Amino acid sequence: MLKVSDCFRKWSMPSRIAGSILSKTRNQYCRTAGAAVEGYNEPSVNSSHVNGESANINWDDLGFGLIPTDYMYIMNCSKDQHFSQGTLTPFGKIEMNPSSGILNYGQGLFEGLKAHRTANGRILLFRPEQNAMRMKVGAKRMCMQAPTVEQFVNAVKQTVHSNKRWVPPPGKGAMYIRPLLMGSGPVLGVAPASEYTFITYASPVGNYHKGVLNLIVEEKFRRAIPGGTGGVKAVTNYAIIYKPIAEAKAKGFTDVLFLNAEKYIEEVSTSNIFLVKGNEISTPPTSGTILPGITRKSIIEITHVLGYQVKERAIPVEELFDAEEVFCTGTAVGVNSVNSITYQDERIEYKRGAGTVGQKLYEMLTGIQTGRIEDKMGWTVELD
Numbered sequence: 001m002l003k004v005s006d007c008f009r010k011w012s013m014p015s016r017i018a019g020s021i022l023s024k025t026r027n028q029y030c031r032t033a034g035a036a037v038e039g040y041n042e043p044s045v046n047s048s049h050v051n052g053e054s055a056n057i058n059w060d061d062l063g064f065g066l067i068p069t070d071y072m073y074i075m076n077c078s079k080d081q082h083f084s085q086g087t088l089t090p091f092g093k094i095e096m097n098p099s100s101g102i103l104n105y106g107q108g109l110f111e112g113l114k115a116h117r118t119a120n121g122r123i124l125l126f127r128p129e130q131n132a133m134r135m136k137v138g139a140k141r142m143c144m145q146a147p148t149v150e151q152f153v154n155a156v157k158q159t160v161h162s163n164k165r166w167v168p169p170p171g172k173g174a175m176y177i178r179p180l181l182m183g184s185g186p187v188l189g190v191a192p193a194s195e196y197t198f199i200t201y202a203s204p205v206g207n208y209h210k211g212v213l214n215l216i217v218e219e220k221f222r223r224a225i226p227g228g229t230g231g232v233k234a235v236t237n238y239a240i241i242y243k244p245i246a247e248a249k250a251k252g253f254t255d256v257l258f259l260n261a262e263k264y265i266e267e268v269s270t271s272n273i274f275l276v277k278g279n280e281i282s283t284p285p286t287s288g289t290i291l292p293g294i295t296r297k298s299i300i301e302i303t304h305v306l307g308y309q310v311k312e313r314a315i316p317v318e319e320l321f322d323a324e325e326v327f328c329t330g331t332a333v334g335v336n337s338v339n340s341i342t343y344q345d346e347r348i349e350y351k352r353g354a355g356t357v358g359q360k361l362y363e364m365l366t367g368i369q370t371g372r373i374e375d376k377m378g379w380t381v382e383l384d
Helices: 004-008 019-038 101-105 128-141 149-162 242-250 294-306 317-321 357-369
Strands: 071-078 087-090 108-110 113-117 123-126 174-183 195-205 213-218 255-259 265-268 272-277 280-283 309-312 325-330 334-343 346-349 380-382
Touching: 071 149, 087 149, 101 174, 108 128, 123 149, 123 357, 128 149, 128 174, 128 294, 149 174, 149 195, 213 242, 242 255, 265 272, 265 317, 272 294, 272 357, 280 294, 294 309, 294 325, 294 334, 294 357, 317 334, 325 357, 334 357
Parallel strands: 213 255, 213 334, 280 309
Antiparallel strands: 071 087, 071 195, 108 174, 113 123, 113 174, 123 380, 174 195, 255 265, 272 280, 272 325, 325 334, 334 346
């Protein structure tokens, strides 16, 4: 049970896992996901929606924007209590107290994961228990109640099941699922909210970025600072980067690469970053200011299988000039090779396309996610 006093205890992100520990931890996570799936309750919803073959939209025009679907899943709890059984309700507006913790102090977290439709019609989720555990870590940092792993995965499954006609056909995109945890109870002074609401909704999506990825290094603004919330998926981490992103796009760039105060590479606005030189792949460590991405974690595990050497280390910005390839990873972007990075008015271009490390990793990851490649890692969860 979470108490307000817990907020003053020292906390840390989970440590790096490698080698045999990876295998043991992966098996533990798979058992957790299995338990969550066994506890899945078939939702009671309008069967004409659920049984419809496909939503009436142009799948070829999907971008990354909200397309309202049929249902969302909601559950609530009071401070120092556990979340109660949730319910499916038609997707729509919710009522919110103007003094709620989320509206006044930004006490909120969110997650993002995808469901894919396979060539034989199955629907696969990708590592939902990892999102559940990351939300629990974030909730502890933000002094919030969190759903259990089983409740989280059950909510995701119910949301996808009730909206499955909105899962795009193979090769046309994916269903993006957004679990949202917020302080919904009223609070006037600076303190945790008295009540919490967990909502899960979904939308069909296409690619996050259209066209090639051209980044600019941001030297004035910081995405996160040591001791802050950069290592958790807090809602407050994102509005602060709107300005540098808008300025970058006004100059013709796709996105922004953030640095820390010592001029070491951190992450892109919505994704982690990897540099490739020879047979070595490097990525910044998730030491508190960088979000421990689930796609990032999966790519590191895949690189071990493929025989690449991966180093999690501090990367000076000057190493951008020596890299042969750069790629980004994230739920929204998948694995996306970078075309160029501009730093102090100098543009550096990188390898992309067939035969590159980034492309091999992209094909392996998406193959597992979409059922084209056998999932020997135990990462996917099939919707019943």
